[in-house]
Amino acid sequence: MIEPRSPDSAVFVAPDGDVYVDRDGPGVTTLRRWRDQYDPVAVRRRQRRAAWGWTLLALLTVGTVAAAGFGVGLLVSGSFLRGTVFGGGGAVIGIWVCYGAASVLTSGDRPSAAVPVVPVPAEVLAAAPAAASAADVWRWxxxxxxxxxRRRTIGYETYVERPHMQKQADDARERYAAVYRAYLEAARELGIPPREPDIPLDVAG
Structure with missing residues (x-):
């Protein structure tokens, strides 16, 4: 078992009282990395910046496409009215493009490698060897x-009500299978009994 407050520990107790691990090991940047990811003030500040950035990008995109549509309409028809209609169509297309881009960027699982500091689950803390490296504890x-x-939503994601939902369900099953295999490997390395997958999988036990 890892002792979080030991000076040689790969993990650390954060200001919120929970135990975390820095993928690169405890260092001078660890606390800053933790605050960037989990401190409520820093999180709200980052969300505000992201919201303003998305808003400005969306306005710029819609304005550019609308102006292009107006210019094409005016050039083709020579009519201000038709140019305005084309501009309105361009604005609609710009909104659609922004919505599609936002949906793609905010959907799916966030790559774990992008989060250098993560909470340590209780079962990992209890089972990991005291001398385990930060990289191993992070991976586990x-x-x-x-x-x-993932098991909180995978049942809904793989439920097929209509034929057109089958592809989406199959993709979700494949992603969960990869996640479960990584979990199974971690459980084996830690020597803990693995929980069964939340949906039927063809994964060697």
Whole structure:
């Protein structure tokens, strides 16, 4: 078992009282990395910046496409009215493009490698060897936590009500299978009994 408050520990107790691990090991940047990801003030500040950035980008995109549509309409027909109609169509297309881009960028699982500091699940903390490296604890924590998170929704994601939903369900099943295999490997390395997958999978036990 890892002792979080030991000076040689790969993990650390954050200001919120929970145990975390820095993928690169405890260092001078660890606390800053933790605050960037989990401190409520820093999170709200980052969300505000992202919201303003998206808003400005959306306005710029819609304005550019609308202006282009107006210019094409005016050039083709020579009519201000038709140019305005084309501009309105361009604005609609710009909104559609922004919505599609936002949907793609905010959907799916966030790559774990993008999060250098993650919480350590209790089962990892209890089972990991005291001398385990930060990289191993990080990898185990990501595998265990990701599988636990995915099993909350995988049943809905793989439920097929109509034929056109089959492809989406199959893709979700494949992603969950990859997540479960990583979890299974982590459980084996930690020596803990793995929980069964939340949906039937053809994964060697």
């Amino acid at each position: 924590s990501v595998a265990v936590a990701t599988e636990a998170d």
